Amino acid sequence: MxxxxxxxxxxxxxxxxxxxxxxxxxxxxxxxxxxxxxxxxxxxxxxxxxxxxxxxxxxxxxxxxxxxxxxxxxxxxxxxxxxxxxxxxxxxxxxxxxxxxxxxxxxxxxxxxxxxxxxxxxxxxxxxxxxxxxxxxxxxxxxxxxxxxxxxxxxxxxxxxxxxxxxxxxxxxxxxxxxxxxxxxxxxxxxxxxxxxxxxxxxxxxxxxxxxxxxxxxxxxxxxxxxxxGLGDIRTGTGYDVHAFGAGDHVMICGVKVPHTRGFLAHSDGDVGLHALVDAILGALADGDIGSHFPPSDPQWKGASSDRFLKYAVDRVTGRGGRIANLEVTLICERPKIGPLRDTMRARIAEISGVDMSRVAVKATTSERLGFTGREEGIAATASATIRLPWNDKAGSQ
Structure with a gap:
């Protein structure tokens, strides 16, 4: 033209x-x-x-x-x-x-x-x-x-x-x-x-x-x-995150505001579930980790809502012609109790990521009063993500 x-x-x-x-x-x-x-x-x-x-x-x-x-x-x-x-x-x-x-x-x-x-x-x-x-x-x-x-x-x-x-x-x-x-x-x-x-x-x-x-x-x-x-390249990534408790009256977990006697000490909103999930998706893409895309040193992410991070990671998948097959989060804490909010968290993750709720799992366990989670000093989370990419995808950065 x-x-x-x-x-x-x-x-x-x-x-x-x-x-x-x-x-x-x-x-x-x-x-x-x-x-x-x-x-x-x-x-x-x-x-x-x-x-x-x-x-x-x-x-x-x-x-x-x-x-x-x-x-x-x-x-x-x-x-x-x-x-x-x-x-x-x-x-x-x-x-x-x-x-x-x-x-x-x-x-x-x-x-x-x-x-x-x-x-x-x-x-x-x-x-x-x-x-x-x-x-x-x-x-x-x-x-x-x-x-x-x-x-x-x-x-x-x-x-x-x-x-x-x-x-x-x-x-x-x-x-x-x-x-x-x-x-x-x-x-x-x-x-x-x-x-x-x-x-x-x-x-x-x-x-x-x-x-x-x-x-x-x-x-x-x-x-x-x-x-x-055409999405035969099936990949799995894992993620892990932990945040200590501080002053506050609630914590954000898997995109849900959960009432609690403490808050999180974190640069963003401290959502350990979503942070672990973001790392799992980026890992499946071989595309760095959450810190490389959203550096804690960058003031623009101070207090940021973690649903933005998850949406970004999902968009990295769809931008390469792929799709999310399954997302799974395991939360490790004594309190707050996750069971009553499990499906609410699943629904929120599904909403953010644009997948059916049947493809999202949220689990919880304690550490039998052992370690920092057992002493109720903080919460840890592990996550896994399975994605499907086109066979000819070569966009991974790692």
């Missing part, structure tokens, strides 16, 4: 996704250990040629969106409309103050878009002004009537399946959307159809068969299985 050309992206995420079944809007559901919307947005946020990423959301989803895309750059979300077409226009209007040369319009329900497809979209829009990614139809297609009888067999060689991101000159597609709104046309299923109606010639470029749209429950089951089949 020439220096004069600036590209922006719109992520259309205002739909409710009812055909995907129970579990809330499909774009916020997890697949392969990461939300659909995170996977859909990350390639645009990380692409060097995309200057602005404009999400378009349902107002009810703002909190879910913010939690799902932590760490990704994007503009202030725009409010979506009653139809996809209205949502796209809202995104275009929100970007108008930035006046990009090219805009890429992508469905948040397509979590497997690649950087190569994005690059091809930008190049195609620069060259043609309007272009969409397509893949060839491999099955024979039949045209049927209302009764289900075959009317015709279209020539398969000329058929293509349309995908997103669809790419356009920004000013041209904005004017086309505004015209459609003025004329009461709200029935276009994609932006290419609207562009054709507006008189534009829409070119095509090579899409990607993996860039599929998540629509039904079966799509999620199939893609989970596909992703899991």
């Amino acid at each position: 020439s220096k004069q050309q600036r590209a922006a992206a719109i992520l259309v995420a205002a739909g409710r996704g009812l055909r995907a079944g129970a579990g809330g809007p499909k774009q916020y559901r997890s697949i392969g250990g990461q939300t659909v919307i995170y996977r859909a947005m990350a390639p645009f946020s990380n692409h060097p040629q995309v200057s602005h990423v404009q999400p378009v959301l349902h107002l009810d989803d703002v909190a879910m969106f913010s939690a799902a895309v932590t760490g990704l750059r994007h503009e202030q979300p725009a409010e979506g409309g009653a139809t996809r077409q209205a949502s796209v226009r809202a995104g275009l209007e929100a970007l108008s103050s930035h006046a990009p040369d090219i805009v890429l319009i992508h469905d948040a329900a397509r979590p497997f878009v690649s950087g190569d497809v994005i690059s091809r979209a930008i190049e195609a829009a620069e060259f043609t002004g309007a272009a969409i990614p397509v893949v060839a139809v491999t099955d024979t297609v039949k045209l049927v009537d209302a009764s289900g009888n075959i009317e015709a067999t279209p020539e398969r060689a000329r058929l293509r399946i349309a995908q997103t991101p669809q790419a356009f000159r920004f000013d041209v597609i904005l004017q086309a959307h505004r015209r459609a709104a003025r004329e009461g046309r709200a029935d276009f299923t994609d932006d290419a159809a609207l562009a054709e109606w507006a008189g534009l010639t829409v070119a095509t470029f090579e899409g990607d068969v993996a860039n599929m749209k998540m629509t039904t429950p079966e799509d999620f089951v199939r893609e989970e299985a596909r992703m899991a089949s």
